[in-house]
Structures are given as C-alpha cells and as structure tokens.
Amino acid sequence: MEQRHYISPQELTFERIGDILEQQYTLELSQEARDRIVSCRNYLDDKLEKTDRPIYGINTGFGSLCNRSISAEDLGTLQENLVRSHACGSGPEIPAVIVRLMMLLKIHALSYGHSGVQLSTVERLVRLYNENILPVVYEYGSLGASGDLAPLAHMSLPLIGEGEVYHHGKKRDSAEVLDELGLSPVKLMSKEGLALLNGTQFMSAFAVWSLIQSRRLSQMADVIGALSLDAFDGRIDPFNHRVNQIRNQAGQIYTARFIRQVLQDSRLIARSKNHVQDPYSFRCIPQVHGATRDTLTYAEEIVAREINAVTDNPTILPEEDLIISAGNFHGQPLALAMDYLSIGLSELGNISERRTYQLLSGKRDLPSFLIANPGLNSGFMIPQYTSASLVSRNKQLATPASVDSIESSQGQEDHVSMGANAATKLYQVVNNLERILAIELFNAAQAMEFRRPLQTSPFLEDLLEKYRQVVPFIQNDQPMYVHIDRTIHFIRQFDIQAKTSGFSD
Numbered sequence: 001m002e003q004r005h006y007i008s009p010q011e012l013t014f015e016r017i018g019d020i021l022e023q024q025y026t027l028e029l030s031q032e033a034r035d036r037i038v039s040c041r042n043y044l045d046d047k048l049e050k051t052d053r054p055i056y057g058i059n060t061g062f063g064s065l066c067n068r069s070i071s072a073e074d075l076g077t078l079q080e081n082l083v084r085s086h087a088c089g090s091g092p093e094i095p096a097v098i099v100r101l102m103m104l105l106k107i108h109a110l111s112y113g114h115s116g117v118q119l120s121t122v123e124r125l126v127r128l129y130n131e132n133i134l135p136v137v138y139e140y141g142s143l144g145a146s147g148d149l150a151p152l153a154h155m156s157l158p159l160i161g162e163g164e165v166y167h168h169g170k171k172r173d174s175a176e177v178l179d180e181l182g183l184s185p186v187k188l189m190s191k192e193g194l195a196l197l198n199g200t201q202f203m204s205a206f207a208v209w210s211l212i213q214s215r216r217l218s219q220m221a222d223v224i225g226a227l228s229l230d231a232f233d234g235r236i237d238p239f240n241h242r243v244n245q246i247r248n249q250a251g252q253i254y255t256a257r258f259i260r261q262v263l264q265d266s267r268l269i270a271r272s273k274n275h276v277q278d279p280y281s282f283r284c285i286p287q288v289h290g291a292t293r294d295t296l297t298y299a300e301e302i303v304a305r306e307i308n309a310v311t312d313n314p315t316i317l318p319e320e321d322l323i324i325s326a327g328n329f330h331g332q333p334l335a336l337a338m339d340y341l342s343i344g345l346s347e348l349g350n351i352s353e354r355r356t357y358q359l360l361s362g363k364r365d366l367p368s369f370l371i372a373n374p375g376l377n378s379g380f381m382i383p384q385y386t387s388a389s390l391v392s393r394n395k396q397l398a399t400p401a402s403v404d405s406i407e408s409s410q411g412q413e414d415h416v417s418m419g420a421n422a423a424t425k426l427y428q429v430v431n432n433l434e435r436i437l438a439i440e441l442f443n444a445a446q447a448m449e450f451r452r453p454l455q456t457s458p459f460l461e462d463l464l465e466k467y468r469q470v471v472p473f474i475q476n477d478q479p480m481y482v483h484i485d486r487t488i489h490f491i492r493q494f495d496i497q498a499k500t501s502g503f504s505d
Contacts, residue, residue: 006030009112036113043318044116079193086153089138101205115195136164144331144419148202156196161185198312206423226262231447252290266457281354295344302337331419335402338422346398349436387439438487
C-alpha cells in the first residue's frame with residue numbers, strides 16, 4: 001500500500017524525514033498548505049497592482065542591482081533569468097538522497113505561505129519528487145549567505161524546462177523528460193525565482209542526512225567501544241553510575257549507562273583484573289563519546305528549527321500587510337552547528353582509532369597485530385594505517401568553514417557563512433567515521449576470538465554471531481579491503497535502535 005506524507009506548515013521531524021526517505025513516501029500538499037500558498041500569491045498580485053514603490057527582487061534587480069527597476073511585463077522574465085544565471089555550480093554531482101532532501105525541504109518551506117509562489121510551481125516540485133525525476137545539482141557554488149543560490153538554481157531549472165535530470169537512472173535534458181510526460185515548463189511569476197533560490201535547503205539537506213547518520217553511528221561507537229573494552233580485558237569501574245553522575249554531563253551519563261547495559265552479564269568484564277587502570281581511549285569513553293552526543297543534541301536543535309522555517313527573501317506577511325527584505329537566508333546558524341558537529345564526530349573517530357591501536361599492541365595477552373603467527377603474517381597491521389589516514393583526514397575536514405567570509409555582489413553581500421562548505425565537509429566526516437568504526441569492529445571481533453572460551457555479554461555475543469556470518473576470523477594474511485567493506489555494510493544494516501529498544505533510560 002502506498003504511503004503518503006501530507007506537506008503542511010507543521011513541524012517536520014528527523015524521524016519523519018527518515019521514514020519518508022526509507023519507505024519512499026509519496027508527497028501531497030495538505031489543504032492548509034494549498035490555502036496558505038494561494039492566499040499569499042493573491043496578496044502579492046494585489047499588492048503589485050496597487051503600488052509603484054520598489055520591492056526588492058520582485059520589481060527590482062538582485063544583489064547590488066537592487067536599485068534597478070523592472071517593468072511589470074518583465075517580472076516573469078526577471079525570475080526565469082535569475083534561475084538561469086545562478087545555475088553555475090561546479091564539481092561533483094551531489095548524491096541523489098541529498099537532492100531528494102533538498103526538494104522535500106523546499107516544498108515544506110514553501111507550504112508556510114510566506115514566499116509568494118504559485119500553487120502550480122509547488123505542485124510541479126511535488127510531481128518531480130514523486131516521479132523520482134531528480135535535478136542534477138553540483139557540490140560547489142554556494143556561499144551559504146543569500147541562501148544556497150547555485151545549488152537551488154540547478155534544482156529549479158527543470159521547472160522551467162532547462163538543465164538536466166536523472167530519470168529512470170539516466171541523465172537527460174529536462175525538456176525531453178517533461179515533453180514525454182506531457183508537461184509544459186512552469187511560467188514563473190514575480191518573486192518565484194527568489195523563493196526557489198533563496199533558502200538554506202542545500203545546507204539543511206546535508207545537515208539532516210548527517211544528523212540521521214550521526215545518531216546511528218554514535219550508538220554504534222558505544223557498542224563497538226564496549227566490544228573493544230571487553231576484548232582488551234578492560235575494567236568496568238569507569239562506567240560506574242555515581243562516578244559519571246557527579247560530573248553532571250548529560251551525554252557522559254547516558255553513554256556510561258548505555259555501555260553498562262551493552263556489557264551486562266559479560267563474564268570477561270566481571271572477572272578480576274591484574275591491572276588497575278586502562279588507557280584513556282577505554283577509560284574515558286563516557287567523557288569523549290558523551291561530549292559528542294551532547295554536540296549532536298545541540299546540532300539537532302538548530303537544524304530542527306531551520307527545516308521548519310521560512311528562509312527565502314523577501315518575506316511576505318499577508319496578515320500584517322508587510323513585505324520585508326531581510327536576511328533569513330543567511331546560513332550562519334547552520335554553519336556553526338555543522339562545524340561543531342564535524343569536530344565532535346572527528347573526535348569519535350579519533351578515539352576509535354586509538355582503541356584499534358591498543359588492540360594491536362601485543363598487550364593484555366593478545367598477540368601482536370591480532371594474528372596467531374606474527375612475522376610470517378602482518379595480520380591487522382595495515383587496517384590501522386587506513387584508520388589513521390581517515391582520522392587525519394577528518395581532522396583536516398574539521399577545520400571550521402564558518403570562520404571564513406569572502407565579499408560578493410559588489411559589496412552588497414559583504415559577510416557570508418560558508419555554510420555550504422561546512423555541509424559538504426560534514427558529509428565526508430560522517431562517511432569517514434563509519435569506515436573508522438568498521439575497522440575497529442573488524443579488529444575487536446578478531447581480538448575477542450583470542451579470549452575464548454570466555455564470553456562477552458549476550459548482547460555482544462549475538463552481534464558477533466551475526467558478524468561472523470559475513471566476516472570470518474582471519475587465520476593468515478589475505479586482502480583486508482573486502483572484509484572492511486563487508487563490515488561497513490554490516491554496520492549500515494545493523495538496526496541499533498531495534499537492538500537496544502529494551503534498554504532502560
């Protein structure tokens with residue numbers, strides 16, 4: 001049965017977005033959204049008939065050309081020219097899932113009825129989304145200030161029958177696809193180009209995807225860290241409730257409790273230890289993982305506000321009889337949040353690689369490089385190199401983009417957020433973190449075999465049983481990239497939320 005999501009000016013959550021994408025919901029405008037869009041458009045048309053005063057971007061030029069007046073008969077051409085001229089992205093094409101998110105978030109933002117678009121324009125966007133006709137959008141071009149101008153221009157080109165799209169997996173000219181479907185290009189009216197291009201949907205799409213993945217990877221980092229702790233014959237003492245409670249950091253308290261639950265009834269963790277302390281990468285898991293979890297919570301709050309906001313310009317307020325040119329398109333809130341999240345996720349990978357290194361070190365009765373016959377075999381020596389390379393790359397990517405600004409539009413746009421660069425960097429950090437965690441899991445599972453016949457917790461034994469169905473114990477040297485790729489796939493398929501649903505808060 002087809003599942004449907006009704007677009008309305010109500011809160012859109014990360015959970016709902018995840019369902020829309022994963023279960024391929026069909027979009028439909030709610031009646032409230034339709035009414036708001038039509039009411040705002042009627043107000044704008046009426047206002048233009050009754051006033052001769054300049055209204056930025058509606059009957060004037062754009063940016064530093066805001067003092068150039070545009071005649072009434074050229075208002076539609078002005079908006080189409082805006083879309084054409086701003087479609088100047090470059091670099092790699094962004095992933096299809098991000099394009100779909102951009103379209104979903106733009107449709108949602110327009111549903112609030114403060115943008116002045118035609119109902120038919122929004123309906124066309126909905127149809128393109130539902131028929132999986134995805135515009136070709138490029139990674140570079142947005143300064144994250146006047147909205148994501150270049151990426152959103154590429155997203156909007158197919159509305160006017162220009163640009164390229166993917167349809168049935170093939171890249172084609174938009175005009176050809178529209179013609180096959182019996183669709184005429186949309187004739188843009190006043191304000192519509194600005195409504196489509198102004199806005200933070202490129203940044204927001206990357207942020208939403210990254211947050212959904214980051215929450216999953218944060219939980220997986222705890223699970224994999226717990227497995228490494230037990231395989232290293234670590235101590236449970238640092239995860240004591242009272243010890244973490246008196247630090248009074250929410251993420252730390254949650255992480256310590258979660259790992260205690262993951263390790264519940266482990267014979268390994270419960271046995272007496274000859275050592276009194278573990279290295280920081282094990283002992284400080286609650287503090288480090290917990291700080292990243294708090295970073296995630298902050299970023300989620302900022303991004304949740306943004307995807308439920310009106311971010312184009314000028315803003316139309318029919319109830320107050322106001323059309324105001326302001327700066328809601330500026331991406332600074334997102335830029336700062338995404339830079340902060342990149343730093344937090346980079347540290348999650350940093351400490352993961354350190355645990356991998358410790359497991360290989362020949363300590364705690366584990367063989368050097370986790371292989372039974374080291375020397376003849378290099379064992380797990382080089383996967384750690386790969387992890388270290390990825391960690392170093394993430395450190396570079398974690399350098400904030402938001403501290404930079406380059407003047408544009410002849411000085412009219414003299415401070416920009418560079419949030420689009422923060423967004424695309426964050427996307428890379430998330431993907432790299434997944435690889436780093438996969439390498440730790442690969443190593444921790446190998447190390448655990450040298451503890452047999454002792455067992456870890458029932459939860460982790462169940463994980464290991466499933467993992468061994470796709471990745472074997474390594475007896476002798478063999479190409480490792482295959483097993484790393486399979487481990488990445490295993491992490492993606494492991495439903496961490498379902499597996500831990502019985503854990504108490």
